Amino acid sequence: MHEPIFTWYLPQQYGVNDTDTRSVEVELPTDVYRQLADDDKTVADTIASLATDRVQLQRSINAYSNRDDGDAETDTNPLETNPPIAELLGFQLESVDDGEAVVTFEPGPEHANPMGTLHGGVLCDIGDLAMGAAYASTLADDESFTTLELDVKFRRPVWEEPLTATAQVMDAGRTVGLVTCDITGPEEELVAHLQSTCLTLRGDSAEGR
Numbered sequence: 102m103h104e105p106i107f108t109w110y111l112p113q114q115y116g117v118n119d120t121d122t123r124s125v126e127v128e129l130p131t132d133v134y135r136q137l138a139d140d141d142k143t144v145a146d147t148i149a150s151l152a153t154d155r156v157q158l159q160r161s162i163n164a165y166s167n168r169d170d171g172d173a174e175t176d177t178n179p180l181e182t183n184p185p186i187a188e189l190l191g192f193q194l195e196s197v198d199d200g201e202a203v204v205t206f207e208p209g210p211e212h213a214n215p216m217g218t219l220h221g222g223v224l225c226d227i228g229d230l231a232m233g234a235a236y237a238s239t240l241a242d243d244e245s246f247t248t249l250e251l252d253v254k255f256r257r258p259v260w261e262e263p264l265t266a267t268a269q270v271m272d273a274g275r276t277v278g279l280v281t282c283d284i285t286g287p288e289e290e291l292v293a294h295l296q297s298t299c300l301t302l303r304g305d306s307a308e309g310r
């Protein structure tokens with residue numbers, strides 16, 4: 102049995118003005134409804150926040166699936182738009198320019214490993230994104246790339262401190278490049294250091310990527 106059913110009027114904070122009378126009706130299993138209510142947020146607020154995240158993720162997926170369809174209107178510059186994986190994990194691509202990129206991230210409890218610290222794979226991922234973006238910024242329009250290797254040193258544990266990943270292309274030849282990345286915490290302390298080898302792809306090898 103699904104209960105309760107409630108009607109939620111879209112509130113102003115989500116970009117809909119007071120005179121807007123549209124509403125959505127959401128039916129939830131009782132146990133889910135109870136779990137969604139907490140001291141800080143009403144159930145409606147929680148659902149609004151989840152829906153907003155979902156729409157942002159979908160926008161990014163749409164933008165990236167259109168990027169090669171040849172229509173200049175819908176073409177996406179992958180260096181200017183937060184990619185789907187960044188939306189999914191909560192990374193923010195802050196800047197990409199001339200062999201350098203900066204990505205920020207505020208870890209939450211959902212990013213923890215079983216011991217409660219930030220999962221190392223998430224650090225690999227934010228570093229991979231920053232290094233990939235830095236490398237991509239050095240390529241010509243008809244070139245793509247892939248990462249061949251990723252090396253990571255985890256230097257400090259992280260709980261929920263905000264992080265900044267700063268990547269830089271150190272050396273790049275015609276086909277292979279070396280990229281490094283420092284991930285730092287709020288006091289600029291080094292949390293992880295990464296290095297990757299990227300391979301430039303051209304022609305058929307660059308198809309579909």
Ligand SMILES: CC(C)(COP(=O)(O)OP(=O)(O)OC[C@H]1O[C@@H](n2cnc3c(N)ncnc32)[C@H](O)[C@@H]1OP(=O)(O)O)[C@@H](O)C(=O)NCCC(=O)NCCSC(=O)Cc1ccccc1
Binds near residue numbers: 246250
């Ligand atoms: C392109 C190439 C590296 C080579 O293509 P081809 O020349 O056509 O060669 P083929 O594939 O036929 O392989 C021949 C043999 O070589 C082996 N082998 C391959 N690599 C290695 C290696 N590293 N080390 C050692 N061996 C290797 C392979 O297993 C095979 O062995 P087999 O004969 O079966 O025994 C391809 O293998 C590939 O794409 N790999 C996956 C890369 C990938 O998915 N990276 C992650 C996503 S990138 C990302 O997300 C970053 C990003 C961030 C931000 C923004 C954007 C992006």
